[in-house]
Amino acid sequence: MAFLKNDPYAVDERTARPPSSTKTSPPVSVLPSAFNLFAVMTVVGGSILLAWLAWRYYFDTPWTRDGSVRVYTAQVASEVSGMVTAVSVTDNQAVQKGEVLFRIDDRDYRIAVQRAQAALERAHAQLTNMRAEADRRNQLSDLAVSAEVRQSYESNAQAAQGAYDATVADLANAKLNLERTEVRSPVTGYVTNLLLQTGTYANIGQSVMTLIDSESFWVTGYFEETQLRRIQVSDPTDIWLMGYPDRPIEGRVESLGRGIMDPNSAPGVAGLPSVNPVFTWVRLAQRIPVRIQFKQLPNDVHLAAGMTATIHVRGRSGAARR
CATH class of the missing domain: 2.40.30.170 (Efflux pump adaptor protein, beta barrel domain)
Incomplete structure (x- = not known):
């Protein structure tokens, strides 16, 4: 066996190891792959369905x-002219219907009421006198007073009655204007964008305040x-x-x-x-x-x-x- 010592391809039996046995890998299962594919298809299909439902909801649902x-809104304007003497509300304040918003100088309107009252008393006196004279003429016989005179006195009494009715209306108008110097809220709501201040001159029909109808x-x-x-x-x-x-x-x-x-x-x-x-x-x-x-x-x-x-x-x- 001497020739084996110099053989480069000789194998030393003392150090030689038997070849390892070949291991067989286990068979690959196809179940997880199919499950994953099904899950992916389910997610994709659900996403498509949700997108379609969202699309239909967006376009079909009102x-x-x-x-x-x-x-x-109510634009508040004064029905009489005059200087604003007091503003009773503040900006964004809640108000009730009929509540006073602001006041206008009422001195001229009080004088107007007094004049109308005096005119009414004068007209009442004239009406009383004219009616009494007409009644007296109507009680006289045709020999004492003519029909023309009687008709004249009756016409004067009717004119006095008309004058009296006119003064009654003037007095009512003067009192109404006096009441209008207190401007009240026409609605229940809120004052908004208030710019009106004391000392402002308010003109008839000119809006000076805005209210929100709550x-x-x-x-x-x-x-x-x-x-x-x-x-x-x-x-x-x-x-x-x-x-x-x-x-x-x-x-x-x-x-x-x-x-x-x-x-x-x-x-x-x-x-x-x-x-x-x-x-x-x-x-x-x-x-x-x-x-x-x-x-x-x-x-x-x-x-x-x-x-x-x-x-x-x-x-x-x-x-x-x-």
Whole structure:
């Protein structure tokens, strides 16, 4: 075995190891892969379904974010002219109907009442005298007084009666003007944007104060014309004010608008209609105003005209129309 010692390819039996046995890998299962594929398809299908439902809800459900709170206002003007001597309210103050808002200098109007009273007494005296003379002439015989004289005295008595009636009306008018020097609130509401100050001269019919009628709040929602067929009068609505997003307010549809301005009908140069160009493949739905009345005014919500609102119109059964 000496020749093996110099053989480079000889294997030393003392250090040689038996070849390791070949390990067989376990079979790969196809169940997890199928389950993962099913889960992915389920998620994708659910996402598509939710997207389709959201799309249908957006286009079919009558709702809008383009809503605003509206209210009636009362422009307060004096019915008599004069210097404002006192302003009894402050800006944003709540007032009741009939409450005094401001006063006008009443000295001239008190004098006018006194003059009218004096004129009435004078007219009453003349009427009494003329009526007595006419009655005396009527009691005399035709030999003592002629029919012409009797008719003349009766005419004078009737004229005195007319003068007396006129002075009665003048006195009533003078007293009414005196009462009008105290300007009272025509509605229950709030004073807004108060600029009137003591010393201002108030003219007849000139607005000097604005009141918010607190009993007239409503919401106007501008719905796309494609949604109007799903909106009917008296339908219940949910109103979300931007400042109170977590508190829906109940309301109902009171009426639907019957017209909006058509910009194409405005005359242009030479009186011709000014027609705006449009893309034939893009048609934007017009927005029609829908008036919505509050079911009950919330006491703890600060309502102000111009507030932004989101409106959702529900069907009579409480579910949105599809």
